[in-house]
Amino acid sequence: MTQPPYASHPYPAYGTQPPPPAPPTNGLAIAALVLGVLTLLFSVVPFVNLVGLLTGLTAIGLGLGGFAHARRHGRGAVMAGFGIGTAVVGMVVSVLVTFVVGKAFLGFFEEVTQTADVPEPAGSIGEWVPLDEDDVEVRLDDVTCDQEPADDGDHTCTVTFSVRNESPSTVSLGGDEVAAVVDDDYDSLRIVDDQGFPDSYAVASGETVSGSGTVDVPNVGSIDAVAFNLLRMRSSTTTVISVG
Known part of the structure; x- marks a missing residue:
């Protein structure tokens, strides 16, 4: 009975080393x-x-x-x-x-x-001042107060202003957009039509419109400034014009 041949196992050549193991994954x-x-x-x-x-x-x-x-x-x-x-x-x-x-x-x-503090004035009476939108400017023309108080003890003040609109769209200013600053707080102007209903001034593109409104204050010199804001009063974007 013949024996099966043994498998030959080649030996590494003299002087050679097996390859080093791969470095571990990081x-x-x-x-x-x-x-x-x-x-x-x-x-x-x-x-x-x-x-x-x-x-x-x-x-x-x-x-x-x-x-x-x-x-x-x-x-x-x-x-x-x-x-x-x-x-x-x-x-x-x-x-x-x-x-x-x-x-x-x-x-x-x-x-x-509506918790924003009243900003510092951006101008004074008689100056054109840009609103938050640079294409719309306002000017505070006059503030006149009745010397004699009404029956409730308050003085009625009339605020006159002008609006210049160079934007492409019409803007409106009413009692919600114009307010007197009295003792570091806002007091909205009364802007009404001939029948006494609340009204606003619409200023078309390219137009300059003058308007006015009234407000009651405890003393003749109580109004420190007049504030304007096309979006909403009492915000950090409000433009304030000093009366003094």
Whole structure:
């Protein structure tokens, strides 16, 4: 009975070494890159970018760990660097977006709650002053108060003003858009028609219109300024013209 031939196993050539094992995967660098990209994506979404700040901090920490791993094993340094870079950029964008959105929200809150302080005067009586829209200007022409008080003890003051409209659309000014500033607060003017009903002045594009309204104040010199706002009074965009 013949024996089957033995399989031959070649031996490595004399003086050669087996290839070194592949360096281990840098999981920290991979995680840093993933979180860094997520931070960058979250950064442009308001409120969600607050979560992005946390993922950004985590990505930076993992990226630093990935650098340490790369120094020992020589793999993943570039990936860790990209992870830290995208995280830092994403966090900066998140802060900027949060600032812009927060400022807009505070402005809206002021508009809704009517809590904005009276702004500093932008001009004085007799001067043309631009409103928040640069194509519309107003001028406070005169403020005259009755020397004798009415039966309720208040003095009636008449405020005369002019509006110049260079915008492409018609603007309107009524009691909601014009107010006297008395003791750092707003007191809307009474602008009425011939029948005594509330009215407003419509100023077409390219026109200049003069108007007037009245307000009751406790003393003749109580009016410190007159305020104008085409959108809503008591906001940070209100234009104030000093009487003095």
